[in-house]
Amino acid sequence: MPPDGLLDCRGVTVRFGGVLALDEVDFSARDRAVTSIIGPNGAGKTTLLNAISGVVPLAGGGISLSGRDLSQSPPHIRARAGVVRTFQNLEIFTNMSALENVMTGCHCQVRYSVLDSLLKTPRYFAGERKARAKAMDCLEFVGLADSAQTPAGDLPFGRQRLLELARALAARPGILLLDEPAAGLNMKETRVLGGLIRRIRDEQGVAVVLVEHDMDLVMGISDQITVLAFGQVIAKGAPLEVQKDPEVIAAYLGADDRD
Amino acid sequence: MITLKNIDIFYGRIHAVKRVSLHVDPGEIVALIGGNGAGKTTLLCAISGLIRPARGEILHKGESIARRSPDKIVRSGLSHVPEGRLVFKPLSVEDNLLLGAYGRFSLKARRQIKNDLAEVYAMFPVLKQRRGQCAGTLSGGEQQMLAIGRALMARPGILLLDEPSMGLAPNITREIFRHIVMLRDRFGLTVLLVEQNAKSALRVADRGYVLETGRIILQGPADELLANKDVQRAYLGRDVDL
Amino acid sequence: MQGLKKDLLLTGAFLSALCLAPWVLPSGYYLTVLIMCCLNAMTVVGLNLLLGYAGQISLGHAAFYGLAAYTTAILTTTLGLPVALGMLAGVGLAALVAFVIGIPTLKLSGNYLAMATLGFGVIVYIFLNETVGLTGGPSGFTGIPRLNAAGLTLSSDRSYYYLTAAVLCAVVLLSLNLIRSRLGRALRALHTSEKAAQAVGIDIARYKLFIFVLSAAFAGAAGVLYAHYLTFIAPSSFGFLFSVELLVMVVLGGMASVWGSVTGAFFLTALPEFLRMFENVEIIIYGAILILCMMFLPRGLAGGVSSLAVRLRGRARPGEDDHAS
């Protein structure tokens, strides 16, 4: 195991019936770094995040976080261990306000018992206050403080993405898996998001795994990039190297027509 | 082709679209850009009949459609690629595409539908590979391709696209924009395009509208908008440092 | 923490209203109606925690009600144990059974869960019906003693009514407290997205099971109180139609609303009594009322009341539900 590998995936294989979605993928993410995964549609990026967060079972390989093997753990255990994620197809709690969504993210931080909540003990009040404060912080961080009381389902698409990010942050991630966080954000908002991710890395010391198709964002903030295609790693390296890799250009980036 | 006159739309008490007027002429590609929650999706839904505007008029080929049911509007030659893709998850990819041609199904049209299917497959080869798979298990980008392909299967005269590039790889995004231009050039397709990626959108568009908090604040030829300082600041993020 | 004060105030007001009711409606008949209302309300509040908040349907709650009733009946009548003990055992057994069947059953979802719980209800019903030696079979179990706690026999309907009302208020308050906590949020979270709930560390299987057991316990509490009130029980009272009726009470009252459940239960329990005069057309009117309520009050009675209140106050209070603290 590499000494700086916070998250380490070795030979991860995932199968859906006949489809081999991931084929012995090796992937690792360092502490305090943004590691991006890019690749064509259907390459297996989301599947890799799913495998890491425990949503799909592994057909082979192993996943460990700071040396602790998580391959067999259910998703909530992984989340408690620090593997927190957002979703490509938004999964927000539409029946709650934005604030409650994020407070739900604090679930594992406020640890009063059921009895405390039934009897409304001081521990309950302290816990709720803490959760609320933490949630407000996270909302403020992503710039949603003004929508705290809005029902989450009524938020426009782009803001729902930010809400998911806030909720993930509230869960105190050790490693944060972001699945296309910039989809649905315009270019300016994407840049703001880039700034946020950077702050998450630098200020909170969280490792970030970023799956994204917005190349400006990816190239701008990644420390390391892994390129997947057809369930296999086809390139790995710093942004500048990957950008120039002919195989990557052929499979994914296409002929560059940017200014 | 499409004309909106003084449209007002509410969600309960939220005034989402405020006195918006716009028009899209036949054979035009018009881009609609704006920040989060500006009301772009709402506006498209109003055109395709999914949402009833509280006030105002919507004309399609000169006929008022503001009170018409969405299926009728779609059958009259308008296709809408909705936000969030909305593919029919348990149905197979091919069934999804065939349903796209639902409005024009008949024994006579059979051949043509088959040809169109082949064309969509040619445009998105992945879909062909996955033709028997449940749409719900496709990757995000594959679903997006499916949604676009489904809309094209209707052979629309006018196409409303709500963030078509969302979740697509850069090469595919470019491919789609190219294809749209090709369809316009060859068949005179009219397109109303909502995009977050304002730059690419304005590049392919003839004209553009800028929507902010439910109001149109700016409109004009696409290249002018692209050069506009306000637009650059607000949507292209020129002033935000990475 | 304004919501908490509101809860306490409302519950207090509700308890006082229940306590005053016998003075306003002095006949024993009204007391019986009120007791039935309270018992159903208890069950429905629990079922709403499960259905409205956690999004897990159960069409088997009549079985928990019945199991608890029979447990205490058998323990206190056949075996002669003290009533209080029998009641505890009844509630305990309902919870235990819920725990045991909940583990495999709650892995199912939606209509499949509905069917599984329904099937469980049918199975329990058949066993209550057929184990004649134990339960008395279809013609019922007679001679159940009234509650006598600490030497004090609660034999008058009125004292028994106060006990029932108090238990109901306790159930309501506990439920309100529960949903205004991290557990309540976790339940609502797993309702909308199990994946997202897991992704923030919520052990969804555990919470589903917990709330299933709790709501079964509430149903059990109602069941034991029922048994010792009527002193007679028969399986026909715990059939699947009763489960469906409970479900209707939840939805008609308003999903994810504790007060809605209370309203729904009181309304649907008392309604047939009001319709008595219509004799043969009673059932038609009942059906029509049900249809119309659901058509015109999509958020249930509670939703109807609160949107009326909003309209009266003349301003928007988005997201103001009794769960949005």
Added chain:
Amino acid sequence: MDSASLLQFLISGLTVGSTYGLTALGFTIIFNTTGIINFAQGEFVMLGGMLSVFFMRIAGLDEASAIVLAVAAVTLAGALIERFTIRPVKDASIINLIIITIGVSIFIRGLAMLAWGKDTFALPPFSGDAPIALFGAVVMPQSIWVLAISLLILSGLKAFFSGTIYGKGMLACAQDKKAAYLVGISVERMVLLSFMISGLVGAVGGAILAPITLTSFDVGVILGLKGFAACILGGLGNPFGAAAGGLILGVLESFGAGLLSSAYKDAFAFIILLLLLFVRPSGLFGTREAKRV
């Protein structure tokens, strides 16, 4: 048990099972188009039987025309139900709509009770009641009618849902109403159609079953319950599963009654059903929900 008895259990199980299967098919149609479990489905079956009896006795028609008229009437009833209770509240959640169908079923039951009283009625079998001997067991001609017509309806539905674009359009409506509109499907018309078809299927079931099972205003409740169980057992939404689920349930009950204990036969069938669900959470022939992140 000798083999003739076993065969007899099987035959009677299949007969009873087809009553469940026919009800289950009706459930499938509305479920596939709307996602609603129609609690009034059993009432359609009841109406089919009772109206046939009514048209025969009161209106004095011959059996065939009575049945045709009854089926037409129930199809119309299905349309009315959709038009007046489902369509006006199209934005309501599924559970609300389900409760509305519960209300509808109570309402219809009440009307039927008022109109025809609480008695049980029988309809004459279509081709006599001389039992046909079969390897020591007997089959009633009516059972053969029932099995044949069920099979016919099943293959029709199967072809419709998986073979025609309209069938797929119906499935699309339940999946995503908005998207269905956007491909040009008139969702209202589809829903209306689905209520009519399931009224029709239910009524046909009611009419062909009445000679075997007898009919009264309240037979709908239990048929609804068993029909729903059959749907789930087979995998909700799949017509073949619904029919097969019904037959399996019937056979389970029959063998349960014959070999184990007639008192616990329903419990036995439901226990098997539960165990099967634990192993296959989306029914025997159902596909797992296409859900992913």
Added chain:
Amino acid sequence: STEPESVKIGAVLSATGPASFLGEPEKNTMQMLQEEINAKGGVLGKKLEIVIYDDETDVNKCVLAAKKLLDKDGVVAVAGPSVSGNTLAIIKFFEEAKIPLVSCAASEKIVTPVNAWVFNTPQLDRHAVTRIMLDAKAKGLNNIAIITVSNGFGQSGRAVLQELLPPNGFNLVADEVYGPKDTDMTAQLTKIKAAGADAIICWGTNPGPAVVARNRVQLGIDTPLYMSHGVASKKFIELAGPAAEGIMLPAGRLIVADQIPDDNPQKPLLLSYAKAYTEKYNAPVSTFGGHGWDSIKLIVEAINMGKSAKPADIRDNLEKIKGFVGTGGVFNYSPENHNGLDENAFVMVVIKDGDWKIMD
């Protein structure tokens, strides 16, 4: 306090729900009786008022209805409920309120042990079984199979059959059960056929026994079939069709009123009741409606006997009733016997040419 201007009697009946076949004719009969009695000058010179509530065959509804009668309507006595379970559920309230209850339900549990305030009018299952056993003995049928419905009616019949058959020299070779809503009993009958029974006894109420009768013929079983008194209505013959031929059952004399000897004290009553009922409701009489007649008439008789409509007096006088001719038989109540009938209340009938025929 001022004397009320009418005598108010309550009734809780299962006019709807699964037991409506009992409750409906009872209700009709009671309404008919009320008119009849009032036309003849009422009770104690006052109008008779019968307040009838429907319990929908539901225990809880029955309790509420009983409570309403006791606490709100202030009735002096109550007739009904139609089914045993509901009766057992409300007995306690009558004891507390000290109001007499004359039930139309048959279970022995209602009257044994004797509860001072509770009476019933139907013939007991025990008496029906006794009649069947007498007949079977005479025909030399020793191996008996029983098939009973799994509701209150079937259960109490089954219990009595299980209790009485073996000690009386019969072998119980099969003991099958069917659900009240079952539509096919082929499996049970196949088993019974294999068990080699000489006779089958079926205990249930419509429509189950009709299905049993039909399935029996379909399976080609020619073992004699006895039914309970629960199917003693024309409806059964209609439902079972040709399969009803030859079926035997114990029944009250009401359905064969025209066949019983003229010297039977019940004959005039039965004929006139049947005529009045058929004319008024355009429906065949059943013995169940008769239970309603008996209940009301017995209460009225007790009131007239003591010239008092006070609940306690009615109760006391009910126990003194002797030789009262009712539709179900001749009633002899006593402090020890609150049922008042014996097995002579039944005659054995057989179905012949689609009609009842007294056997002898």
